[in-house]
Amino acid sequence: MSSGNREHAPPSRTSSRTGTRDRRPGVERWWDEAVLARVRIVRAIPSTGPALASALLLVNVVLGVLPVAFVVATSVVIGQVPAAVAAGVGSQAWSALVRTFLAAAALFALQTLLTPVQHMLGELMTRRMDGLLQQRLIRASLRSTGIGPLEDSAVLDSLDEVNRWFEARAHTPGGACAGMLALVARYVRLAALTALLGAVASWAMAVALLVAVLVFRTGQRGGLRVLSRVYDTGVGAVLRRANHLRGVAMGARDAKELRVFGLTAWFTDRYVDEHTRAHDRVSRARRRVFLVPYLGYTALGLLAVCSVLALLASGSAQGAVSLTGLALALQATAAMVMCGANYPEADLQTSLGMRAWQSLDTLEERMSRAGEQAPSPEAADAVEEPVTGPAPASVELRSVRFSYPNAGGPVLDGLDLSLAPGRCTAVVGVNGAGKTTLVKLLTRLREPDAGDIVVDGLDVRRTPVELWRRQVSVVFQDFVRYEFSAADNIACGAVHLPVDREGVRDAARRAGVLDTLEALPHGIDTVLSRKHEGGAELSGGQWQRVAIARSLYALGAGARLLVLDEPTSALDVRAEAAFFDSFIELTAGVTSVLISHRFSSVRRADGIVVVEGGRVVEQGTHEELMALGNRYARMFRLQAERFDPAGRGEGRSVAR
């Protein structure tokens, strides 16, 4: 019997109950990991298609029986040889020998033919189950309407872990189903061999050998489970660090900085250190888990096999066992011993699959736990229809308080802010003042801990989130660069409506990017990524214009509140000035919020608020705030002086 366990590197297993290292009692953990996990996989098998599941089950049962039938046929052949040789060619005994031989050959051929069918159907089941699990993963990742869960470190850990299971090339989680059915073949074979040995030799012998085989297998499989716990004791974290280092070192995104800062050798050394540390700990654990127990299991196996052989030998010596019976018993014993080995078509697949499924459960559980945001008092009487219409939104934030979970004090602490309908309000403040947090609340990616956001006199929580979001158009600081066509990149500003190609062109024209897009190989249908054939890459500023076009398209589709979070950070000064000249005009009459560190943009807003300490500490027009000579004026002058050290005139270089 051979151990045959290959080393693998599953991600760390943490308890789905605590989110920390698993501290459940051994029996409960064993029940969950070894029994319930298998039951869940078996119950999921029919979802890959009843016809496929039945066909694969049938093939596996047949593949379990065929080798046993082959053992019987070849043993009968051996038993028939003396009589056939004695009677000579053409005799009845000879013909019987030939017939049995042909039957054995047919059984062997059938087994050879069915094995690829087993692989093919198993592969099909694996792909189908992987597809279903991927759907579960995507649904779990996107299930929250807010982004709270995706800023929770436990959820991010789980996501990271599950993703690694799906990215593993050797065995994917779906393989567990096919692996579980492949075990049917092995255990049917083991049961039939036991019956055979019992029938022709001795039942005590057969049962003893069966017990030895099962003990050996249980030890090996249990060893895999025990070994995997080493990943809970810090190895997972070391591997994550190593993977991060490898990802940074091999990614195109970070290549420039690594080289310019001369970090390549440092990265290599750190990667080797972390990897070696993880590898050493796994190797030590492997020796502990497998080496000594393996010797014990092997001794037990040898004892059982030697006893069986000794009994057979003595039975044969006394003439109590026929030649056919001896051949049967010997072959059955050898085949049973083989059943104690690692099953390459089943063991790793089921063991890794069970862990992957558990990771997915943990992710789903954590997502739902992290997604339980503070209940909104008005949610119960949510109105079906949003407050909508052509009129620009009037938005008021009243005494809004918000803190990030597990992150210290409040970021917004009693903030009052009024966004006048059809006017542009700029929000300024130092880094970390809470400007982006304000955007998250306005877009309902987060809900306030206290206070209200009131739109046209109605608490925004009374409007279903999806409907509210159709009324909001946003250009995020870190907007998404979708690897879609340019047209789709813009049209995804209003996915609830059919794509309006004229509207897309119009939005691109107004964002000043239409000429650039039309000059691409396939015009606005060019995929904006070089990773795709015929695709093209845009500069940072051009991408930003595409994001702006997306928000204009959303406005065209009925959005009534425009939120711009650093919308021009990638544009040069001249492009920014030109952009605002046209943008202010284009969005005239739209309620908008502009967050920017560029005072040349901010000063053009109809109203400006300064956020500090989680509240609005100053508000007014540019002129009023300059006249006040307080925080805004100081920040404005500081920036203006950087462009115009001589200090000539208020923001001369930053002015329009």
Ligand SMILES: Nc1ncnc2c1ncn2[C@@H]1O[C@H](COP(=O)(O)OP(=O)(O)OP(=O)(O)O)[C@@H](O)[C@H]1O
């Ligand atoms: N997901 C988060 N979890 C915990 N704290 C966060 C999170 N996001 C932001 N913060 C903290 O909240 C505070 C406000 O962050 P926010 O991004 O809103 O500031 P900001 O005014 O937009 O800053 P900047 O001008 O640098 O973009 C910061 O102290 C930041 O560390």
